Every structure is written in structure tokens, then in C-alpha cells.
Amino acid sequence: SQKIExxxxxxxxxxxxxxxxxxxxxxxxxxxxxxxxxxPGRGPVFLLLIRENEKEKRKExxxxxxxxxxxxxxxxITASQPADSATYLxxxxxxxxxxxxxxxxxxxxxxx
Amino acid sequence: GAGVSxxxxxxxxxxxxxxxxxxxxxxxxxxLYWYRQSLGQGPEFLIYFQGTGxxxxxxxxxxxxxxxxxxxxxxxxKIQRTERGDSAVYLCASSSTxxxxxxxxxxxxxxxx
Numbered sequence: 001s002q003k004i005e006x007x008x009x010x011x012x013x014x015x016x017x018x019x020x021x022x023x024x025x026x027x028x029x030x031x032x033x034x035x036x037x038x039x040p041g042r043g044p045v046f047l048l049l050i051r052e053n054e055k056e057k058r059k060e061x062x063x064x065x066x067x068x069x070x071x072x073x074x075x076x077i078t079a080s081q082p083a084d085s086a087t088y089l090x091x092x093x094x095x096x097x098x099x100x101x102x103x104x105x106x107x108x109x110x111x112x
Numbered sequence: 113g114a115g116v117s118x119x120x121x122x123x124x125x126x127x128x129x130x131x132x133x134x135x136x137x138x139x140x141x142x143x144l145y146w147y148r149q150s151l152g153q154g155p156e157f158l159i160y161f162q163g164t165g166x167x168x169x170x171x172x173x174x175x176x177x178x179x180x181x182x183x184x185x186x187x188x189x190k191i192q193r194t195e196r197g198d199s200a201v202y203l204c205a206s207s208s209t210x211x212x213x214x215x216x217x218x219x220x221x222x223x224x225x
Contacts, residue, residue, distance in 0.1 A: 004154075031211075032211070034213065034214075036216075041218075042218060042219075043116075043203050043205070043216030043217050043218050043219055044155065044203075044214075045216070046213040046214060046215065049212075049213055089154050089155075091154075093211065095211060097168050097170075098143070098160065098167070098210035098211050099145070099157040099160055099168055099170075099171065100145075100155075100157060100214065101157065102147075102154030102155045102157075103154050104152065104154045105153075105154050
């Protein structure tokens with residue numbers, strides 16, 4: 001069955017540094033991958049979508065890469081701020097069913 | 113509306129009871145999704161609608177779970193004979209069409225005693 005792995009340990013970094021979060025998957029060939037941010041007690045908020053034919057996408061301080069050979073996506077937040085502290089979820093989808101399969105998320109803590 | 117809304121925000125019920133959870137999607141969004149999220153886990157897909165019809169209900173865990181969207185907007189997730197294992201946050205999301213970014217509601221926290 002499809003499996004998505006995100007680092008279950010929290011990532012703790014200093015303000016101003018670049019945060020890099022990893023999403024690995026197996027037994028799946030997604031057509032696209034999405035990243036969401038989730039704060040405690042809230043629903044996930046969409047950040048970026050990258051399709052299988054795209055290598056990299058950027059939005060302000062965010063950058064996502066998608067390597068279909070390695071079956072991996074990297075999510076970067078540059079010049080991180082304490083307000084970036086949250087749980088980040090990756091989700092995979094395909095054009096046949098459109099449902100999203102989520103990873104368990106990685107918690108990011110940015111220290112001032 | 114401004115965003116996806118879900119009611120109630122919290123629901124406490126006793127084992128064996130019936131519950132209904134409501135989702136109001138963003139106006140005009142044709143696709144609507146239900147997910148379930150347990151503590152420390154990502155959302156788990158349950159069902160999605162394209163318009164009024166359930167396009168994929170493969171995530172519903174068993175026949176105690178049922179969802180409807182009779183007029184293509186508001187959706188209700190219905191759980192019969194609730195069990196303690198049904199306790200979770202139930203999230204609803206909508207999108208302008210399938211495959212696009214999904215906009216999530218705040219969720220309904222269901223607790224089955």
C-alpha cells in the first residue's frame with residue numbers, strides 16, 4: 001500500500017536559518033504533491049502544489065522540490081521566523097481519484 | 113462564505129449513539145472532501161464529492177459511516193452506533209475543482225465516551 005514518510009521528530013532551528021523538511025513516499029506514482037501548514041486546533045492551510053513534471057516551485061520564502069526518481073519532496077523555508085513554527089504536512093494526489101494521501105507531518109520550531 | 117465552516121466544533125456522545133457532522137463549503141466549490149485526523153497523525157481520507165455524487169468513498173472505514181451532499185453544497189457526515197475508536201477530529205475541505213488546492217474547515221472534534 002502507499003506509504004508517506006515525514007520526519008516524526010520535531011525540527012528545531014534558529015530564527016533566520018533555512019528549514020528543510022523531507023517527504024518520502026513508496027508504492028505510489030503521484031501526479032502532484034501538495035504541502036500544507038497546520039497550527040494546533042486548526043485545519044490545514046494550503047501552501048504549495050508541485051506537479052510531477054515540475055522540479056521546483058517557489059513562493060516568497062518557500063521552495064519545494066519534487067524528485068520522482070528518488071520519490072522525495074523537499075520543502076524549504078528560508079529566513080525562518082518564529083511565526084513559521086507549526087506542523088507541515090505533505091500530501092500526494094493523482095488525476096484518477098483526486099483524493100489526497102497525507103503524511104503524518106513534521107513539527108517545526110523556530111527559536112527567536 | 114469566507115471559508116469552510118463546520119458544525120458543531122465539538123461533539124461529545126456516548127457509545128452507540130448516532131451523530132451528524134455538518135460542512136458548509138466555500139460557495140461555488142464543486143469538490144468537497146471529508147477527512148479524519150487522530151492526534152499526531154495526518155488527515156486520513158474518508159470520502160469526496162464532485163457535485164452531489166460521492167465520487168470516491170473508499171476511505172469510509174465501515175458501513176456505520178455515511179455522507180450526503182444532496183444539493184451540491186452543504187454536506188453531512190453521519191455516523192451510526194458510534195464507537196470509542198471513532199473519536200477524532202473530522203475535517204472537511206472544498207476545492208474549486210478536483211485536483212486543486214483544498215481549503216479546510218476548522219474541524220469537528222468528536223469524542224465518544
